[in-house]
Amino acid sequence: MMQLASEVEDAHYARYYARKPITIVRGTGALLYDEKNKEYIDCTGAYGACVVGHAHPKVAQAISEQARKLIACHGSTYNDARAQFVSKLTAILPTKLDRVFLTNSGAEAVETAIKVARKATGRRKIVAVKGAFHGKTHGALSATWDTKYRKSFEPLVPDFAHISFNNDEAAKQTITSETAAVFLEPVQGEGGIRVPSKEWATLLNDLIHDAGGLLVADEIQTGFGRTGKMFAGEHLGVKPDIVCLGKGIASGLPIGVTAASDEVMSTLSVGEHTTTFGGNPVVCASGSATIDVLIEEGLVDNAAKVGDYFKARLLELMGKHRIVREVRGLGLMLAVEARFDVHQVIINALNEGVLVLDAGRNILRFLPPLCIQTHQVDRVIAVLDRVLEKEELARIPSSIASVNA
Numbered sequence: 009m010m011q012l013a014s015e016v017e018d019a020h021y022a023r024y025y026a027r028k029p030i031t032i033v034r035g036t037g038a039l040l041y042d043e044k045n046k047e048y049i050d051c052t053g054a055y056g057a058c059v060v061g062h063a064h065p066k067v068a069q070a071i072s073e074q075a076r077k078l079i080a081c082h083g084s085t086y087n088d089a090r091a092q093f094v095s096k097l098t099a100i101l102p103t104k105l106d107r108v109f110l111t112n113s114g115a116e117a118v119e120t121a122i123k124v125a126r127k128a129t130g131r132r133k134i135v136a137v138k139g140a141f142h143g144k145t146h147g148a149l150s151a152t153w154d155t156k157y158r159k160s161f162e163p164l165v166p167d168f169a170h171i172s173f174n175n176d177e178a179a180k181q182t183i184t185s186e187t188a189a190v191f192l193e194p195v196q197g198e199g200g201i202r203v204p205s206k207e208w209a210t211l212l213n214d215l216i217h218d219a220g221g222l223l224v225a226d227e228i229q230t231g232f233g234r235t236g237k238m239f240a241g242e243h244l245g246v247k248p249d250i251v252c253l254g255k256g257i258a259s260g261l262p263i264g265v266t267a268a269s270d271e272v273m274s275t276l277s278v279g280e281h282t283t284t285f286g287g288n289p290v291v292c293a294s295g296s297a298t299i300d301v302l303i304e305e306g307l308v309d310n311a312a313k314v315g316d317y318f319k320a321r322l323l324e325l326m327g328k329h330r331i332v333r334e335v336r337g338l339g340l341m342l343a344v345e346a347r348f349d350v351h352q353v354i355i356n357a358l359n360e361g362v363l364v365l366d367a368g369r370n371i372l373r374f375l376p377p378l379c380i381q382t383h384q385v386d387r388v389i390a391v392l393d394r395v396l397e398k399e400e401l402a403r404i405p406s407s408i409a410s411v412n413a
């Protein structure tokens with residue numbers, strides 16, 4: 009008898025992920041299916057890596073056509089698929105950021121940004137934000153805040169400091185003429201979908217620029233339409249010198265992008281920073297098709313429109329369920345902060361056909377593909393309503409629950 013995928017992975021795959029009891033075998037749009045063909049509405053988007061919808065036919069076709077033509081091609085030669093992707097990408101990036109380096113993950117995009125920022129400024133100090141997540145390789149981890157990810161691997165890269173979120177004084181004291189760069193997620197993702205105030209983001213932008221350093225926007229989770237604008241920095245009015253991208257740019261194939269001006273990017277010389285797979289033709293073909301679909305299908309606007317609807321419906325749930333403390337986020341990057349651990353809520357939602365992420369112990373996070381429709385959001389809300397009710401009854405004494413009903 010054939011072994012189940014879960015049995016094989018449990019036997020041989022490193023135990024580094026907290027696994028959910030589901031084996032996903034196919035998907036279309038905002039829907040996923042398990043091996044028994046049970047349907048789920050996907051509010052995880054593969055941790056934000058599915059932007060235009062699962063297995064989009066145009067993306068699948070671009071991948072298969074390119075795979076038949078050429079799969080391996082190192083960055084030391086030119087390539088038509090890479091050139092096309094770079095041209096489409098720089099067309100949507102902020103105007104001055106027209107030189108890109110392609111890698112294989114978000115963390116690598118951040119590693120690149122750290123090296124570029126240090127070399128371009130001749131400074132070592134990096135300022136990041138408490139609650140930030142920038143990845144788990146050593147350099148990126150040094151910018152990431154949470155000690156649970158960091159403590160076993162110290163000492164990390166030196167000269168990283170973390171300032172309090174939305175705190176003017178901390179920013180003024182820490183950002184100096186010795187700071188190479190400030191790393192900012194325009195909306196903190198792993199940190200619990202926290203949107204900084206426009207005033208504070210502008211202060212960071214001005215402080216680092218006045219100090220002669222660089223602003224690095226980590227748009228790995230927020231970029232590519234997720235928040236209802238192509239890049240979330242647009243909500244804040246900041247002018248980054250370096251942008252890091254990843255996640256959904258190539259519809260789930262591995263990619264990281266670091267973008268800056270020619271002047272900033274070119275401070276690294278030939279050979280100082282390369283990677284075997286960066287700019288792979290199949291990934292680039294997927295990236296080109298993904299950008300086309302994103303624009304042709306108006307998915308950035310859909311993220312804004314359906315995101316507003318989704319948030320309004322989550323706020324309705326907050327009005328109804330006492331265990332919901334707050335609803336926050338932009339576009340289709342949303343969170344519900346609960347008063348309790350949300351693990352069981354996530355499992356119960358999964359059993360009812362809705363996949364949801366967490367972001368810390370008590371936060372439900374929603375990063376659906378940007379093609380999700382309002383009728384699918386309605387289904388998600390109906391399920392959440394039921395599972396929150398169940399959780400509430402389990403946690404709050406019945407006398408209180410009935411008063412609340």
Ligand SMILES: Cc1ncc(COP(=O)(O)O)c(C=O)c1O
Pocket residue numbers: 055113114115116118141142143144193197198226227228229230254255
């Ligand atoms: C804002 C941000 N930066 C960096 C990363 C790291 O990306 P990756 O997991 O592709 O290394 C992530 C991943 O969640 C992220 O959300």
